[in-house]
Amino acid sequence: MILKSQVEWALHCCTILAGLPNGRYLSTKALAEFHGVPKEYLSKALQSLSQAKLVDSTLGPSGGYRLSRPAAEISFLDVVEAVEGKERTFVCNNIRTNNPCRPKSYCEAGPCAIARIMWEADEAWRASLRSVTLAALIQTLEKEIPVTLWQSSSEWVLNRAG
Amino acid sequence: MILKSQVEWALHCCTILAGLPNGRYLSTKALAEFHGVPKEYLSKALQSLSQAKLVDSTLGPSGGYRLSRPAAEISFLDVVEAVEGKERTFVCNNIRTNNPCRPKSYCEAGPCAIARIMWEADEAWRASLRSVTLAALIQTLEKEIPVTLWQSSSEWVLNRAG
DNA sequence: GAGTACTTACTCGGATAGACGCTGTCCGAGTTACACAGG
DNA sequence: CCTGTGTAACTCGGACAGCGTCTATCCGAGTAAGTACTC
Numbered sequence: 001m002i003l004k005s006q007v008e009w010a011l012h013c014c015t016i017l018a019g020l021p022n023g024r025y026l027s028t029k030a031l032a033e034f035h036g037v038p039k040e041y042l043s044k045a046l047q048s049l050s051q052a053k054l055v056d057s058t059l060g061p062s063g064g065y066r067l068s069r070p071a072a073e074i075s076f077l078d079v080v081e082a083v084e085g086k087e088r089t090f091v092c093n094n095i096r097t098n099n100p101c102r103p104k105s106y107c108e109a110g111p112c113a114i115a116r117i118m119w120e121a122d123e124a125w126r127a128s129l130r131s132v133t134l135a136a137l138i139q140t141l142e143k144e145i146p147v148t149l150w151q152s153s154s155e156w157v158l159n160r161a162g
Numbered sequence: 163m164i165l166k167s168q169v170e171w172a173l174h175c176c177t178i179l180a181g182l183p184n185g186r187y188l189s190t191k192a193l194a195e196f197h198g199v200p201k202e203y204l205s206k207a208l209q210s211l212s213q214a215k216l217v218d219s220t221l222g223p224s225g226g227y228r229l230s231r232p233a234a235e236i237s238f239l240d241v242v243e244a245v246e247g248k249e250r251t252f253v254c255n256n257i258r259t260n261n262p263c264r265p266k267s268y269c270e271a272g273p274c275a276i277a278r279i280m281w282e283a284d285e286a287w288r289a290s291l292r293s294v295t296l297a298a299l300i301q302t303l304e305k306e307i308p309v310t311l312w313q314s315s316s317e318w319v320l321n322r323a324g
Numbered sequence: 325g326a327g328t329a330c331t332t333a334c335t336c337g338g339a340t341a342g343a344c345g346c347t348g349t350c351c352g353a354g355t356t357a358c359a360c361a362g363g
Numbered sequence: 364c365c366t367g368t369g370t371a372a373c374t375c376g377g378a379c380a381g382c383g384t385c386t387a388t389c390c391g392a393g394t395a396a397g398t399a400c401t402c
Contacts, residue, residue: 003163003252003280004346011276012257027373036260041348047375060356061372076279090165095174098198101314113302114173117238118165121290128283140275152263162357162373166385189334203387209336222395223333324334324396331398336391343386348379355374363366 006045007083009037013046014079015141017055018071018134019154020161025057027064030160045083052082062162071138077129089125090118168207169245171199175208176241177303179217180233180296181316182323187219187226192322196315207245214244224324233300239291251287252280 013031020026028046032039046065049055054074055065067074092115097108111119142150175193182188190208194201208227211217216236217227229236254277259270273281304312 001163001165001246001251002249005253005255006346007252008255008257008276011280015276029373034261035257037257038348040350043374044348050375057374058356059354059372059374060358062357063355063373065374076283084163087164089163090169091167093167093170095170095197095199099196099311099315101311101318103311106308106311109306113299113306114170114177117291117294117299118173121238121287124290125283125287128286129279132279137275137279144271144275146268149261149263149265149268153261156263168385191334200387202389205335206387212336219335220395221333221335221393222397224396225334225394227335325402327400327402329398329400331396333394333396335394337393338389338391340389341387343384345382345384347382349381350377350379352377353375355372357370357372359368359370361366361368363364 001089003080003084006041006048007080009035009042010045010049010079010083011076013042013065014049014054014067014074014134015137016157017065017067018074018138020066020157023066024158024161025062025064025066026157026161027062030064030157034157048083049079052078054078054082058162064162067134070135072133072135074134075130076132076134076137077126079134080129088119088122090115090122092118163251165242165246168203168210169242171197171204172207172211172241172245173238175204175227176211176216176229176236176296177299178319179227179229180236180300182228182319185228186320186323187224187228188319188323189224189226192226192319196319210245211241214240216240216244220324226324229296232297234295234297236296237292238294238296238299239288241296242291250281250284252277252284254280 012035016031016034017026028043029039032042046055050057050065053068056068057063057065092112094108094112096112174197178193178196179188190205191201194204208217212219212227215230218230219225219227254274256270256274258274
């Protein structure tokens, strides 16, 4: 059970978009070039973000994507769920109903105890992702990344932002 | 990103094995019949449990599996990791190194900030699974399952235990 | 009655095949900004 | 200078193929318990 690489890409792209000046857009091409990933496949991830209403898109030249809300209001969970979907990581097929001793009249009350425990862990994972916003990520990045690299990167991005 | 159905099967099988009297074995065939799943494929899940040293196996007639430790010392995480592996659910491909502005001399210090956050959530998931033992599961099951069904099931199992 | 060979039932591992999702590429339709030509 | 047309750049969506993983099945090798058979 491993998350798609699109999740990684989407998170990195959101980071870049969060650093964009208000109202500016950045194209898929620029994002793909910056991260060294295939443009056409990256566009799938961005489409997922767009469908989830996390980013706005514009057509035409100097078009592209921008965050639809402030970075402080977008959590990691938002991005992960946009790409991976909101379904739980554990699905219960209710195999307990195959128990040969089970009377046909018997009707289960509530979900399987095993499923409940698995879903609880799933919720813990989501809660952890929900607690971190893009703004918080950028704050730690600003501390970790050398100033020169940070500046040259935002300059690179700005030159391509429409 | 969805867990294999083998995880569900393994958890249910461990529950049955945990209810077995000390030293008794239960065969793959009986476990498969009880849960209504294909015997040969279920055996893969049980082999994973065996490789992870969660269960002991015996060959020959009246052979099968039993827990290798008390149910109170086996957590959900043990079972899940036995089947799914211990790898983290998020893999960092370090695409930050593709940044065109990055000087070649520059060497990253420590893992990517995005990966760290994803791994923290992964750890929260695992911690939640680690906190629940098979013994605790059985305790809740005893409360929820009707006494008659509980008894007839353990009788069914005992008749097939070697 | 004691010892030995045989049968049976099971685990374990490898080989195999289909279904499905992920990865990655390609192309066409639609949209917008900009440049350019004509009045 | 203004208007209209054309072009370029981009998003979006669908179609498609390759690949690995998950699901599922089958078979053979090895092992242990029980049974029959021999001395």
